[in-house]
Amino acid sequence: MSDLSYLSPTATSPWHTYLSQVDRVVPYLGHLARWVETLKRPKRALIVDVPIEMDDGTVRHFEGFRVQHNLSRGPGKGGVRYHPDVTLEEVMALAAWMTVKCAGVGLPFGGAKGGIRVDPKQLSLKELERMTRRYTSEIGIIIGPQRDIPAPDVNTNAQIMAWMMDTYSVNTGATATGVVTGKPIHLGGSLGRVKATGRGVFVTGREAARRIGLNLDGARVAVQGMGNVGSAAAELFVQAGATLVAVQDHTGTLVNPKGFDMADTAAVLKRDHGIGNYADAGRIDNEDFWDVDCDILIPAALEGQITPARAQRIQARLVLEGANGPTLPEADDVLKDRGILVVPDVICNAGGVTVSYFEWVQDFSSFFWSEDEINVRLDKIMVDALKHIWDTADRHQITLRTATFAVACERILTAREERGLYP
Ligand code: NAD
Numbered sequence: 549m550s551d552l553s554y555l556s557p558t559a560t561s562p563w564h565t566y567l568s569q570v571d572r573v574v575p576y577l578g579h580l581a582r583w584v585e586t587l588k589r590p591k592r593a594l595i596v597d598v599p600i601e602m603d604d605g606t607v608r609h610f611e612g613f614r615v616q617h618n619l620s621r622g623p624g625k626g627g628v629r630y631h632p633d634v635t636l637e638e639v640m641a642l643a644a645w646m647t648v649k650c651a652g653v654g655l656p657f658g659g660a661k662g663g664i665r666v667d668p669k670q671l672s673l674k675e676l677e678r679m680t681r682r683y684t685s686e687i688g689i690i691i692g693p694q695r696d697i698p699a700p701d702v703n704t705n706a707q708i709m710a711w712m713m714d715t716y717s718v719n720t721g722a723t724a725t726g727v728v729t730g731k732p733i734h735l736g737g738s739l740g741r742v743k744a745t746g747r748g749v750f751v752t753g754r755e756a757a758r759r760i761g762l763n764l765d766g767a768r769v770a771v772q773g774m775g776n777v778g779s780a781a782a783e784l785f786v787q788a789g790a791t792l793v794a795v796q797d798h799t800g801t802l803v804n805p806k807g808f809d810m811a812d813t814a815a816v817l818k819r820d821h822g823i824g825n826y827a828d829a830g831r832i833d834n835e836d837f838w839d840v841d842c843d844i845l846i847p848a849a850l851e852g853q854i855t856p857a858r859a860q861r862i863q864a865r866l867v868l869e870g871a872n873g874p875t876l877p878e879a880d881d882v883l884k885d886r887g888i889l890v891v892p893d894v895i896c897n898a899g900g901v902t903v904s905y906f907e908w909v910q911d912f913s914s915f916f917w918s919e920d921e922i923n924v925r926l927d928k929i930m931v932d933a934l935k936h937i938w939d940t941a942d943r944h945q946i947t948l949r950t951a952t953f954a955v956a957c958e959r960i961l962t963a964r965e966e967r968g969l970y971p
Pocket of ligand 1 (some may be wrong): 700701702703704745772773774775776777778796797798799822847848850851870871872897898900901
């Protein structure tokens with residue numbers, strides 16, 4: 549699958565999943581297929597050592613990464629993840645999915661991603677700041693407002709983006725708000741950014757539900773991962789009349805067929821950073837989350853969650869991929885055979901990068917839009933993109949995932965071809 553000497557991907561690794569998805573789109577690329585190898589290797593991958601002094605005076609070293617998968621259509625764009633399981637290979641896959649996602653919704657960006665192999669919950673706030681600043685300084689040689697623009701991902705947030713922006717600005721001698729997105733509002737952040745990914749999941753879910761005749765009013769929703777993405781999506785579905793019947797996060801799996809109270813859920817998440825202590829719900833075994841009775845399932849945690857075995861158990865009619873890479877390719881086939889519609893990550897969770905694009909544009913013009921303007925523009929971009937992808941899927945009789953790859957890869961490889969090879 550991969551002839552890159554520095555990798556040994558396993559059958560369930562995110563990079564392997566990504567390569568399988570690319571292989572599936574080749575028959576639909578026509579003459580552009582000659583360029584497909586471009587998509588199977590990152591343009592640039594930087595591994596950095598991140599040494600910091602801990603509060604107790606000892607020194608620790610963390611592994612950091614920034615991968616620019618493809619820059620044919622514009623500067624790199626993609627989040628930064630802090631997680632103990634981060635690897636170069638995972639960051640490569642996440643960067644590649646960003647390439648596809650940005651092209652799929654028509655944003656003028658390439659794909660990039662970064663990460664540090666760390667459990668940030670074990671660090672004090674000061675240690676977190678020192679690690680973030682040192683990492684930013686190390687990757688400073690390849691990022692920049694016109695080169696590669698990081699953003700939040702798992703376990704990173706607006707405060708971390710503020711430190712990144714400040715570090716880059718200090719190092720380059722000028723305040724550069726456009727170097728990262730997902731910043732605090734008063735530092736050049738955009739209204740609507742925090743909930744944008746969840747909003748995009750809702751918008752694509754609403755459109756998909758309408759097309760398959762699933763009424764959101766009364767629909768039962770199950771969510772894995774109640775972080776930035778999952779909680780915002782859940783809230784919007786409940787506002788639309790749906791019932792949140794099951795939640796799983798790193799603290800456990802809870803069910804309540806009558807529905808979670810969203811105000812109580814938000815309060816528990818704010819207090820505990822996990823759903824585990826929510827009172828008005830029954831606790832079930834984590835593995836039993838996969839056959840909870842529901843209409844819509846939203847994986848919004850980590851990749852590789854929907855295995856073929858779990859795909860056999862899923863009861864939902866609609867799977868909305870809030871997370872990146874939550875479904876293994878063989879599980880995709882199982883879901884398709886069982887008639888369960890998957891709105892894939894590369895379009896479903898593109899709301900975040902779309903509002904990041906708005907933030908970047910606003911930073912350049914130093915003119916900021918209202919939240920209503922942001923949400924209306926986001927809605928339109930997502931609806932139009934999904935319609936184009938849906939038509940492509942209908943035309944070729946392929947899944948929405950392969951259709952998104954077809955639309956995106958045509959744009960990326962056309963740019964590749966038109967730019968030509970240098971020298
Ligand atoms: P987050 O850190 O805010 O939340 C992650 C959630 O996942 C938490 O609720 C955590 O408890 C849960 N989780 C972690 N490990 C778990 C496990 N083993 N089982 C069940 N739940 C677990 O992260 P986020 O920003 O919401 O990102 C979630 C997913 O969405 C990731 O795949 C990310 O790449 C993707 N995504 C995020 C954005 C964004 O704007 N933040 C944009 C596009 C895609």
